[in-house]
Amino acid sequence: DTAVSQTPKYLVTQMGNDKSIKCEQNLGHDTMYWYKQDSKKFLKIMFSYNNKELIINETVPNRFSPKSPDKAHLNLHINSLELGDSAVYFCASSQDWGNTEAFFGQGTRLTVV
Amino acid sequence: AQSVTQLDSHVSVSEGTPVLLRCNYSSSYSPSLFWYVQHPNKGLQLLLKYTSAATLVKGINGFEAEFKKSETSFHLTKPSAHMSDAAEYFCVLTGGGNKLTFGTGTQLKVEL
Numbered sequence: 001d002t003a004v005s006q007t008p009k010y011l012v013t014q015m016g017n018d019k020s021i022k023c024e025q026n027l028g029h030d031t032m033y034w035y036k037q038d039s040k041k042f043l044k045i046m047f048s049y050n051n052k053e054l055i056i057n058e059t060v061p062n063r064f065s066p067k068s069p070d071k072a073h074l075n076l077h078i079n080s081l082e083l084g085d086s087a088v089y090f091c092a093s094s095q096d097w098g099n100t101e102a103f104f105g106q107g108t109r110l111t112v113v
Numbered sequence: 114a115q116s117v118t119q120l121d122s123h124v125s126v127s128e129g130t131p132v133l134l135r136c137n138y139s140s141s142y143s144p145s146l147f148w149y150v151q152h153p154n155k156g157l158q159l160l161l162k163y164t165s166a167a168t169l170v171k172g173i174n175g176f177e178a179e180f181k182k183s184e185t186s187f188h189l190t191k192p193s194a195h196m197s198d199a200a201e202y203f204c205v206l207t208g209g210g211n212k213l214t215f216g217t218g219t220q221l222k223v224e225l
Contacts, residue, residue: 040217041151041201041217041218042215042217042218043157044215045212045213048212056212090156090157092157101147101159101162102159102213103159104149104156104157104158105156106155106156107155107156
């Protein structure tokens with residue numbers, strides 16, 4: 001039973017499209033994150049939510065909008081996709097804001113053509 | 114400000130020989146440090162963590178790491194490499210908040 005699951009695993013789309021990546025965790029954690037891994041494998045945080053409330057919003061274009069309908073879900077919507085958005089996006093969760101051990105999903109490989 | 118430096122982008126070892134992946138950190142706070150492993154086309158898996166308890170930390174698959182405050186280091190070691198250890202390894206720091214700061218990764222290659 002997957003602890004942090006993301007869908008889809010692969011996403012190929014054209015420039016200008018709008019797409020969503022879904023993330024769900026069944027660990028009962030309060031805190032969820034989105035990370036972006038670029039082509040050089042460098043990982044950087046994008047957003048963090050704690051109890052459905054936005055806590056961290058790094059310097060990310062406002063075309064990216066996270067949405068947390070409940071504590072177990074943190075979805076990522078991307079509008080007007082650009083070539084530079086191509087990357088692997090990882091969802092993660094941790095027990096609460098004070099617990100920094102993060103559990104990661106399998107990643108979503110987004111390719112914008 | 115905090116940062117993580119992984120000193121080697123690539124490490125190559127023979128199967129059965131020791132592994133050393135180096136990590137140095139900088140943090141204004143008492144740090145928590147982690148090592149994560151990423152196998153090809155897979156997600157990140159936690160290998161081990163240091164959170165101000167014992168300075169020598171044992172993780173999964175025979176890996177361990179030692180926190181050395183005087184050297185601001187958290188190097189990852191394993192006595193004997195296995196082919197299945199070939200992967201990307203990330204040293205990760207957090208301190209003063211829940212934002213994980215990742216190193217740039219070390220690609221471990223294990224040869225027969």
